[in-house]
Amino acid sequence: MAWGKYLRVRVLINITKPLKRGQRVVVEGGKKIRTTFKYERLPDFCYVCGMPDHQEQECNEAIRIMKAKKSSVSLVHG
Numbered sequence: 001m002a003w004g005k006y007l008r009v010r011v012l013i014n015i016t017k018p019l020k021r022g023q024r025v026v027v028e029g030g031k032k033i034r035t036t037f038k039y040e041r042l043p044d045f046c047y048v049c050g051m052p053d054h055q056e057q058e059c060n061e062a063i064r065i066m067k068a069k070k071s072s073v074s075l076v077h078g
Contacts, residue, residue: 018050 013019022036039045044055048062056062 013052015052019045019052021050 019039020037022034024032025035026032039052042052045052046054046056046059046062048056048059048065051059
């Protein structure tokens, strides 16, 4: 198998859980590497909590943080 800098795959995801930013993967020779994911064609995505079913303006977590801190929210997933 040839490895390049990028690998595009199509996967099924559980949209009731936050999207992963990356994961450790075992490659040839048993070497573990950290990969980062880039998602394409997401209709909505919240960069605060990582859920693919809404945007940060509609995020309960972002609203809770803004009320508690009275400031802007950091984009953990962006």
